[in-house]
Amino acid sequence: MSIVTVQLGQCGNQVGHEVFSALCRDICGTHGLCSKKENESYQDSCKERFFCEEESAVPVARAVLVDMEPKVISQTLSMAARSGHWKYSSHSHFCQKQGSGNNWANGYSVHGPRHKEAIMNLVQREAEKCDRLGGFFTVMSMAGGTGSGLGAFVTQCLRDAFPTSFLLNHVIWPYGTGEVIVQNYNSVLTLSHLYHSADALLVHENDVIHKICAQLMNIKHISFRDVNEVIAHQLGSVLQPTHTAGGGSGYSRNPLGDLLEALVPHPEFRMLGLRNIPQMPENSLAYSSFSWPGLLKHLRQMLIAKAQMEEGIDWQVRPPQPGSCRPSTNKPLHFNTSLANLAILRGKDVHGVDLGSFQDPSLYTSWLSPQDAFTAWKTPRAFNKYEKSAALVSNSQFLLKPLDSIVGKAWNMFASKAYLHQYTKFGIQEEDFLDCFTTLEQVISSYTNL
Amino acid sequence: MTQSVVVQVGQCGNQVGCRFWDLALREHAAVNKKGIYDEALSSFFRNVDTRSGDNGPDIYKGKICSLKARALLIDMEEGVVNEILQGPLRDVFDSKQLITDVSGSGNNWAVGHKIYGCQYRENIVEKLRKTAEHCDCLQCFFIIHSMGGGTGSGLGTFVLNLLEEEFPEVYRFVTSVYPSGEDDVITSPYNSVLAMKELNEHADCVLPIENESLFEIVNKIHQMVNSGKLGSTVKPNSLVTSSAGSAKTLQEKPFDAMNNIVASLLLNLTSSARFEGSLNMDLNEISMNLVPFPRLHYLVSSLTPLYTLADVNVPSRRLDQMFSDAFSRDHQLIQADPKHSLYLACALLVRGNVQVSDLRRNIERLKPSLHFVSWNQEGWKTGLCSVPPVGHSHSLLALANNTCVKPTFIELKDRFMKLYKKKAHLHHYLQIDGMEQSCFSEAISSLSDLIEEYNELDATKGGPRIDPSRLQIAI
Numbered sequence: 026m027s028i029v030t031v032q033l034g035q036c037g038n039q040v041g042h043e044v045f046s047a048l049c050r051d052i053c054g055t056h057g058l059c060s061k062k063e064n065e066s067y068q069d070s071c072k073e074r075f076f077c078e079e080e081s082a083v084p085v086a087r088a089v090l091v092d093m094e095p096k097v098i099s100q101t102l103s104m105a106a107r108s109g110h111w112k113y114s115s116h117s118h119f120c121q122k123q124g125s126g127n128n129w130a131n132g133y134s135v136h137g138p139r140h141k142e143a144i145m146n147l148v149q150r151e152a153e154k155c156d157r158l159g160g161f162f163t164v165m166s167m168a169g170g171t172g173s174g175l176g177a178f179v180t181q182c183l184r185d186a187f188p189t190s191f192l193l194n195h196v197i198w199p200y201g202t203g204e205v206i207v208q209n210y211n212s213v214l215t216l217s218h219l220y221h222s223a224d225a226l227l228v229h230e231n232d233v234i235h236k237i238c239a240q241l242m243n244i245k246h247i248s249f250r251d252v253n254e255v256i257a258h259q260l261g262s263v264l265q266p267t268h269t270a271g272g273g274s275g276y277s278r279n280p281l282g283d284l285l286e287a288l289v290p291h292p293e294f295r296m297l298g299l300r301n302i303p304q305m306p307e308n309s310l311a312y313s314s315f316s317w318p319g320l321l322k323h324l325r326q327m328l329i330a331k332a333q334m335e336e337g338i339d340w341q342v343r344p345p346q347p348g349s350c351r352p353s354t355n356k357p358l359h360f361n362t363s364l365a366n367l368a369i370l371r372g373k374d375v376h377g378v379d380l381g382s383f384q385d386p387s388l389y390t391s392w393l394s395p396q397d398a399f400t401a402w403k404t405p406r407a408f409n410k411y412e413k414s415a416a417l418v419s420n421s422q423f424l425l426k427p428l429d430s431i432v433g434k435a436w437n438m439f440a441s442k443a444y445l446h447q448y449t450k451f452g453i454q455e456e457d458f459l460d461c462f463t464t465l466e467q468v469i470s471s472y473t474n475l
Numbered sequence: 476m477t478q479s480v481v482v483q484v485g486q487c488g489n490q491v492g493c494r495f496w497d498l499a500l501r502e503h504a505a506v507n508k509k510g511i512y513d514e515a516l517s518s519f520f521r522n523v524d525t526r527s528g529d530n531g532p533d534i535y536k537g538k539i540c541s542l543k544a545r546a547l548l549i550d551m552e553e554g555v556v557n558e559i560l561q562g563p564l565r566d567v568f569d570s571k572q573l574i575t576d577v578s579g580s581g582n583n584w585a586v587g588h589k590i591y592g593c594q595y596r597e598n599i600v601e602k603l604r605k606t607a608e609h610c611d612c613l614q615c616f617f618i619i620h621s622m623g624g625g626t627g628s629g630l631g632t633f634v635l636n637l638l639e640e641e642f643p644e645v646y647r648f649v650t651s652v653y654p655s656g657e658d659d660v661i662t663s664p665y666n667s668v669l670a671m672k673e674l675n676e677h678a679d680c681v682l683p684i685e686n687e688s689l690f691e692i693v694n695k696i697h698q699m700v701n702s703g704k705l706g707s708t709v710k711p712n713s714l715v716t717s718s719a720g721s722a723k724t725l726q727e728k729p730f731d732a733m734n735n736i737v738a739s740l741l742l743n744l745t746s747s748a749r750f751e752g753s754l755n756m757d758l759n760e761i762s763m764n765l766v767p768f769p770r771l772h773y774l775v776s777s778l779t780p781l782y783t784l785a786d787v788n789v790p791s792r793r794l795d796q797m798f799s800d801a802f803s804r805d806h807q808l809i810q811a812d813p814k815h816s817l818y819l820a821c822a823l824l825v826r827g828n829v830q831v832s833d834l835r836r837n838i839e840r841l842k843p844s845l846h847f848v849s850w851n852q853e854g855w856k857t858g859l860c861s862v863p864p865v866g867h868s869h870s871l872l873a874l875a876n877n878t879c880v881k882p883t884f885i886e887l888k889d890r891f892m893k894l895y896k897k898k899a900h901l902h903h904y905l906q907i908d909g910m911e912q913s914c915f916s917e918a919i920s921s922l923s924d925l926i927e928e929y930n931e932l933d934a935t936k937g938g939p940r941i942d943p944s945r946l947q948i949a950i
Contacts, residue, residue, distance in 0.1 A: 035755060095476055095514070096751050122612035123477045126759030127856075170760075202838055203855035204754065206764040206820050235835070247832035249753040249859075433945065434853070440943035441850040443767035443819075462946055470948045 026159030026278050028074055028264075029151045030088040033165040033179060034125075034172025035097045036197050038090055039249065041164045042101045043257035044264075045086045048075055049111045051261060051409045058373055058407040067406045070266035070276040076111065077154055084111045087155065089147045090118035091179065093125050093136055093171045117151060119144050125170025129211040130451035132174020133218075137182075140175075145182055152187070160191030160281035162264075163223075167215040168199035168208035177218040184222040191281035194223040195260065198230040198427065207444050209435035214453070216428075217461035220295060220468065224285050227263075227297045228424055229256050233333040240336055241304045258409055259301045262416040267369055267402040277402070287367045287400035288420045290393060293471045294364050298423035300327050301416045302335045310410055317370075317378045320415050324368070325382050331361045331423055344387035362475040363389050363421035368401045372413035375403040390475045425472045432465050476514040477614035479745065479758070480606050481546045482634055485580075485587075485627025487652050488620040489548055489555045490730060495619070495738040496544050496567055498865075502742055505865045506750070512539045515749040519545055521609055533609060545610065547572055547602055549634065551591055551626045552579040571605065574598055580625025584666040585907035587629020593909075599634060600641060607642065614748075615646040615758045617741060618678075622670045623654030623663030632673035639677045646758055648744075649678045650737060653809070653883060655687050656890070662900050664890035665915075671887070672918040675925060679762050681773050682740065683880065685809040689733035692716070695805065696732075696781055715739050715781045739864065740776055740808065743872040746826050747860040753831070756824055756858025764856040765820045765876045770925060774874045775813055777806040780867065794829065794869065798837035801873040802845070809883055816879035817936045818847045822856040827869030829859065848932060849940050878936075881929040888922055895919070 032041035052071050057064035076084035086105070090113065092098050098120050106112045119140065125132040152158050161183050165172035176194075183192055196219070199208045219226055234255050238247045242255065266276035269283050277283050289295055302324055303315060323335050330342040342359045366388075370378060384395040408414050438444065439458060449455075483492030503516050512522040512534065524531035525541040534540055544567045550556050553575050560568065574595055580587040607613050616638050620627030638647050651674065654663035674681050693716055716732035747756040766772045779800040801823070804812050825834060834857055847854055864870050894900065895915065904910050 039753075094755075094757065096755065100751060123614055124755070124757045124759065126757060126763045128759075128763050170763075200835065202835070202842070202853045204857055205760075206851065206854045206856045235832070239832070245832075246830045248830040252831070433942070436945055437942055438850045443850055444763075446769050447763050447766070463948070466946045466948045 026074065026157045026280065027087055027155035028159050028162050028281060029148065029155065030075070030086070031148065031161060031163045031179065031183070032088060032090045032101075033163060033176040034092055034169055036166035036169065037164040037172045037176065038092055038097050038101045040195075040197065040253050040256055041088060041090070042105060043250075043253040044164070044260050045075065045088070045105070045111060046108065047254070047257040047261040047409065048265065049084070049108075051265060053110055054410065058412060059405040063406055066276060067266050067404070073156075074159070074264075074266065074280065077114075079114075083109065085114050086111060087151055088113060088117060089144070089151055091120070091144055091171075091175065093121045093132070093175065094123060095120045117147055119147055125174060127168075127170045127205050127207060127211070128447055128451065129170060129174035129177075129214045130448040130453035132170045132176070133178045133214070134174075134452040136171070136175050137178030141178070141182055144179060145186060148183065149186075158187075158190060159279060160193065161187070162193050162195065162281070164195045166197040166199065167212040168205045169211065173211045173215040177215050177222075180219055180222045191285055192222070192224045193227060193281055193284070194219050194225070195227045195229070197256070198228060198431070200231045200235070201430070204231075207447070209431050209438060210444065210448070210458075212431050213435045213458070213461050213465060217464040220464060223295065225289050225295045225297050227299060227418070229259070229299065230427060237304055237334050241334055242306050255304065258304075259299055259416065262301050262371065262408050262414055263299065263369060263418060265371075265408055267371070267404045269402050284367065284418065288365045288418060290365060290397075293468070294420055296420065296424045296428070296468070296472070298419045298421065299416065300324065300334075300419070301414065302327070303411065303414065304334065307410065310412075315413050317374065317413060320413060321378070321380065321382065324415055324417055328363065328366065328417060328419060328421065329361055329388065330359065331426075344385065361422045363398065363419055364475060365393065365398045365420045366400070367418040368399070369416040369418070370401065370403045370413075371415075372405070372407040372411065374413075375405050378403070422472050422475060425469065428465070429469055432462065432469065436462060476517060477612045477748065478518050478545060478610040479615040479617055480603075480610070480613065481519070481544070481617045481619065482549065482638075483546065484549045484618065484620045484631035484634060485624055486550065486552070486555050486621075487624070488618075488627045488631065489550055489559065491619050491650070491652070491734045491737045492546065492548070493559050493562075493564060494731060494734040495741055496546070496564055498735065498738045498742055500542070500567070502865055506862055510539050512537060516542070517611075518745065518749045521545060542567060544568055544572075545606055547574070547599075547606060549574045549599070549626075549630060551576040551587065551630065553577060572602065574602065580629060582623075582660045582662055582666065583625045583903055583907070584629035584669045585904045585910045587625045587627075587631070588633045588669070589629075589907050589909040591626070591630050592633035595630075596637070599637060603638070603641065613642070613645050615648055616642070618647065618649045619737075620649070621652040621654070622667040623652075623658055623660050624666060628666040628670040632670045632677075635673055635677045646679045646762060647677065648680045648682070648758070649674060650682045650684060650741065652684045652686065652737075653887070655685060656886070662894070662903070664887060664894055665900070665904065667887055668891045668922055669914065669918045671884075671925075672921040675770055675921050679772060680766065682776050682874075683773055683809050683883065684737055685883070686733065687810055688808050689736050691805065692736060692781060693732045715778060736778065736808070739778055740872065742864065743778065743824060743826065743870060744874075746862065746864070747824060747858045750860050750862035752858065752860035752862075754857060754859040756822070756856070756860075760856070761822060761874065765822055765874060767819055767851070767876070768928070771819065771876060771928060773876070773880045775811055775877050775880060776808045776875075777801050777873045778808070779806055779871050781806070794833055795837055795840070797869070797871050798841060801871050802841060809880070811877070811879035811883065813875050813877040813879045814845060816846070816877050816881070817933055818845055818851075818854065819876040819878070819932065820851060820854045820856065821845075821876070822858070822874040824858045824860065824872040824874070825869065826860045826871075827863030827867060829869050831859065834859065846936055849935060878929045878933050881926060881933070884922060884926050884929075888919065888926065891919060
C-alpha cells in the first residue's frame with residue numbers, strides 16, 4: 026500500500042525532504058542485520074510505500090510539494106536530485122510568487138480557494154499512480170502562514186475528496202520563544218481546524234528536538250538541518266515497514282490504518298506524541314550496545330514522566346497504586362496517563378522481547394483494557410544503522426502542557442486584540458477565533474480528565 | 476519571486492537612493508559570479524536588451540545585458556538628479572523614470588503636496604503603472620524621503636497617498652529621515668508634522684531615521700579606523716559607511732557615509748526576500764509580525780556590525796557581541812533607547828553563517844534585560860538568510876516596534892507648537908490653494924493621538940501581570 030506525502034510551506038518541504046532522504050538511506054544501506062530475504066522484503070515494501078519506480082533510474086518520491094513562494098521548493102528539488110539516490114517528480118510541485126506572510130488567514134482564505142484545483146489535481150495524479158492508496162501524510166508547521174493556513178485548507182480538501190482514505194498530519198510546533206510573533210494565533214487556528222478534518226495529528230516540538238540535538242547528538246551549532254534530520258529519523262522509525270501484531274509473516278499492508286486503529290479509539294483524542302530511543306551521533310553507534318530490557322525500561326519511564334528524551338528522566342514519577350478504584354483526578358500531577366500506546370521495535374533479537382510493563386493498567390485510563398490500549402509492532406530488520414531501536418507513538422497527556430501553554434499565550438494576545446486587523450482583513454473574524462479557542466479548550470479539558 | 480520598486484523623492488531621498496542602487500549592484504555582483512540574470516537580481520532590477528536602444532524588451536533569463544533599476548526618481552529641482560545621471564550610475568536609470576522640475580518646493584510641504592502633487596499626478600501615475608507592468612509580481616514600494624523639507628516631505632507623502640489608491644494590494648514601506656533639533660530649515664516642524672499625518676494613515680511600515688544617529692555612527696567608525704586600536708586593521712569595504720567604489724574615497728561627498736548606512740538598512744531588510752536561507756523572512760511577514768495595531772507601524776532599526784576586523788576566524792563571542800550591539804543605544808538609527816522602553820515586537824534578521832542555535836542562545840541571553848508588553852512576552856520574529864553582506868561573514872538587522880519612538884514624536888510636536896502658537900510662517904502655507912487651518916489642526920491632532928497610544932502602552936509597563944481568564948468549558 027502506498028502513502029502520498031503532501032509537503033506544505035517552508036518547514037513542510039524542508040522536513041519532507043529529510044524524511045525521504047532518511048527512508049532512502051535506510052533501505053540503500055546494508056545494515057539490515059537480518060536475513061537477505063527479510064532485507065529485500067523490507068526494501069520492496071518501503072519502495073512501494075513511498076516511492077514510485079518510473080522509467081527514471083532512481084526512485085521517485087510519492088510526494089506533492091506546495092509552497093506560495095518558489096525558493097524553498099526549488100532548493101528542495103535540486104537537493105534531492107543531487108543525492109543521486111532518489112528524486113522528486115518534476116511535475117509534482119505547486120508554487121506561487123509571493124508567500125503567505127505568516128498570515129494564517131491569507132493561507133486559508135485567500136491562497137486555499139484560489140489554488141485548490143491546481144493542488145488537488147497534483148494530489149489526484151499522485152494518488153492514481155498508486156496501485157493501492159494507503160492514505161495521506163501531510164507535513165507542515167503551524168507557526169507560519171502557508172504550512173499552517175494553506176495546510177489546514179488542503180487537509181480539509183483531502184478529507185472531502187478522499188472521505189474513506191486515512192489522513193495523518195505531521196505538525197511541527199515552533200520554539201516557545203518565538204520564531205514568528207503571531208505563531209500562537211496561527212497554531213490555535215491550525216490545530217482546531219485540523220482536529221475536524223484529520224484522523225490524527227503526529228506532533229514534533231522544535232524545543233524538544235533542539236534539546237536532543239544539543240544533549241544527545243552533541244551538535245555544537247545546531248542548524249535547522251540538524252533538527253530536521255532528527256525529526257526525519259524519528260518519523261522513519263514509525264513509517265518504515267514493520268510486522269504488525271497479527272500480520273503473519275509479511276510487512277503491514279495498511280500502515281496508516283493500523284496506526285490509527287491502534288491509537289485513536291475516540292475522535293476527541295487525536296494528538297499523538299512520539300519518542301524514540303536511542304538517539305546518538307552516528308560515529309558513536311559502533312561503540313554502543315543496548316539491551317532490550319534497558320531500552321524499554323527507559324522508554325516506559327519516558328512515557329510515564331513525560332520526558333522529552335532518555336537523559337534527565339525523572340525516575341521519581343510512579344504510576345498510582347493499583348488495586349484501589351481511584352477517579353482520575355487523584356492521580357499524581359506529573360504522571361502521564363495514556364489512552365493508547367504503540368511501541369515499534371526494530372533490530373536484533375526483537376522477537377523474544379517482553380513488553381508486559383507497557384500493559385500495566387495503571388498507565389492507562391479505565392475505559393480500555395490494557396490489551397486494547399497497547400499495541401506492539403516488531404521487525405528484525407534494523408533501522409538507520411541502530412542495532413536496536415524503539416519508537417513509542419503515544420496518545421496521552423504528553424502534549425497537554427505545551428498545548429495549554431500555546432492556547433494560553435494566544436488567548437492573552439487575543440484579549441488585547443493585538444494583530445487581529447491582520448486576520449480580519451482576509452476574512453477571519455473574532456468569532457472564528459473564539460470557535461477555535463473553544464475547540465481547543467475542549468481538547469485540553471478532555472485530555473486533562475483522562 | 477517578487478519585485479519591489481523604489482520611489483526616491485526630493486534631495487535627501489535621491490541621495491540616499493543613489494547610494495542604495497550603488498550598494499545593491501555591488502552586493503549582487505559579489506554573489507552572482509556568472510553574470511546570469513537570476514531571481515534575486517530581478518527583485519530590484521530589470522534586464523533590458525539595449526542592443527536595439529533604450530526601449531528594448533525585458534529579458535527574463537540568461538545573461539545580464541543591461542540592468543535597469545526598478546525606480547522612480549522624483550525631485551522638483553534638477554541638481555541632484557542631474558548629478559546622478561552624470562555619475563557612474565547613469566546607465567542604471569533611464570529618462571522615463573524621472574520626474575523633475577526646476578524651482579524646487581521652497582521647503583514648503585504645501586507646495587510639494589498640493590501644487591506639485593496636483594500638477595504631476597497624472598505623470599506620476601503613468602510612470603508608476605509602467606514600472607508595475609514590468610513586474611511579474613509586485614510586492615512592495617519603498618519610498619525614501621526626508622520629512623523636514625518641501626519636496627520629499629510634501630510630494631513624497633502625496634505619492635504615498637497615490638500608491639494606496641492605485642495599488643492598494645502592494646505594501647508601502649517608507650524610510651523617513653526626520654529633522655534634528657538644530658535643523659537649519661525653520662519650517663521643518665511644520666513639514667514633518669503635516670507629513671506624519673500622511674504616514675500615520677497611508678504607510679504600512681515606517682522606518683524613521685535621524686541624522687544625529689547616522690552622524691554618531693560615522694564618527695564612531697572614523698575613530699575606530701583612525702585610532703589603530705588593538706593593532707588590527709579594518710577590512711576596507713566592510714564599513715557600513717563605505718561606498719561601493721571605495722577607491723574613490725577622496726571624491727566621497729559628506730553625506731555619502733551617512734547615506735550608505737540607510738542604504739545598507741534597505742539591503743538587509745530585503746535580503747531574505749532575495750536570497751535563500753533556512754528560515755526566510757519576506758517583506759509581508761515583517762508587516763504582519765511587527766504591526767500589532769494599524770497605526771503603530773513605526774520601527775526602530777539597528778544594524779550590526781558596523782565594520783569587520785581583518786582577522787579571519789570569528790569566534791562565537793564576537794557573534795554574541797553582534798547581538799548585544801544591536802540592542803545598544805549607539806547602533807540605533809534614531810536617537811532612542813529601546814532597552815529602557817517597552818517592546819511591542821522585535822524582529823531579528825540575521826545574514827551569513829549563523830545557525831538557529833546561535834539565534835536562540837542570544838535571545839535567551841538578552842531577553843531578561845528587555846521589557847516586552849504583557850500580551851507579547853515572547854514577541855520575536857526571526858529570519859536566517861544564508862548570504863552575508865559584502866565584506867562581512869554575518870550581520871544582523873534588528874527592527875523593533877518599541878515605545879522609544881515616543882520622545883522623537885513628542886519633541887516634534889513641541890517644536891511644531893512653538894511655531895504654531897505664534898503663527899510663525901503660517902501664511903506661506905495658507906496661501907497655497909487647498910491649504911486651510913484645519914490641515915494643521917488635524918495633523919497635530921493625529922500626532923497627539925499617536926503619542927497617546929504609545930502612552931497607554933507605556934502605562935502597562937512594569938505593572939502587575941494579570942492574565943485574562945481562559946474560556947470555561949462545561950464538561
